[in-house]
Amino acid sequence: MKLIALDDGHGMQTAGKRTPFIPEIGRFIHENEFNRAVKKLLDAELKRCGFKTVLTAPGDADHSLASRVKVANDAKADLFISIHYNALDGKFDGPGKDPEGFSAHIDPSGGQSQKFAEIAIKHLANGTIQKNRGVVKQQLYVTANTKMPAVLFELGFMDNNREALLMIAPAFQKECAVEIAKAVCEFYRVPYVPESKPTIVKPAVKPPEPEKAPEPVVEDKPKAGDIKGFNVLYVQEDGKLRYDKQYKSMEDAEKRQRFLLSKYGEVHVKLIRH
Ligand SMILES: [Zn+2]
Incomplete structure (x- = not known):
């Protein structure tokens, strides 16, 4: 040295x-x-x-x-x-x-x-x-x-x-x-070492977000006209129309319909819409 x-x-x-x-x-x-x-x-x-x-x-x-x-x-x-x-x-x-x-x-x-x-x-x-x-x-x-x-x-x-x-x-x-x-x-043939500059911390450059298809909008509120469920209606002996309880699927509603048909002569399945 x-x-x-x-x-x-x-x-x-x-x-x-x-x-x-x-x-x-x-x-x-x-x-x-x-x-x-x-x-x-x-x-x-x-x-x-x-x-x-x-x-x-x-x-x-x-x-x-x-x-x-x-x-x-x-x-x-x-x-x-x-x-x-x-x-x-x-x-x-x-x-x-x-x-x-x-x-x-x-x-x-x-x-x-x-x-x-x-x-x-x-x-x-x-x-x-x-x-x-x-x-x-x-x-x-x-x-x-x-x-x-x-x-x-x-x-x-x-x-x-x-x-x-x-x-x-x-x-x-x-x-x-x-x-x-x-x-x-x-x-003396040695490299000159420059004074190190204070490091300027640059904010990392964020790559642009890739374009995304918009997320499907999840609608909480059903639109008017959407099917809410199925009601089974039947006509009792006295001739009055009765509502059975509401079913979520057509399949369940039809099952109920078949059961009621064995007891009542006229049974309908009706869509319930909002
Ligand atoms: Zn001098």
Whole structure:
């Protein structure tokens, strides 16, 4: 398992490392507000992708460059990543007049640092519309003194009014972290594991009910004219018509009829209708 050293550039109170006063938000932004936010997000990204990390400057206090390098070297980290925000002249010059964009700074010796930096620049360029300033070879303390491949990212300009505001934009911080994490994954040929989105439980789509023939309507109430039963009528000796009891079936009625016929001369079976 590869060990990645994560360095967030400066302490919160490192002198001079802040934007000019930003009227829109009524304050300065310290460089470390951005650096440490991206470092934290990148830490989570890399752990999710199966890497171990070591933080060169935990907490908000200032750590010397020498101590940052020592932490990475002592831990025998495989890769050193430092997160920064650039500055040129320390003042806002107006829209379109300030420098802008991101860059990856490496030791002039190149090597694996250059390979990783090029992969990272490719991912950053895919992920952000910010200007791509590419890979810059430069003598810097941390990239020169770490024993592993090392890249120092400058992800925008503090003295560009528009980019200064991006420093505190969570979406931009996240984007920088995700693209650098993708680069680490590609560098080590492991799949990038995206953050799992909260599962949106969609209501199961119910297949439409098959068309059914309507259920036969069971009528409780018999319709007028339906046969209710059968009555057997007979004429008694006195000549009066008598009703025998009601029978449900014709068969029963006829049976009764035959019986009565043996006693009475005239027996009728009559349908009873509703
Ligand atoms: Zn910096």
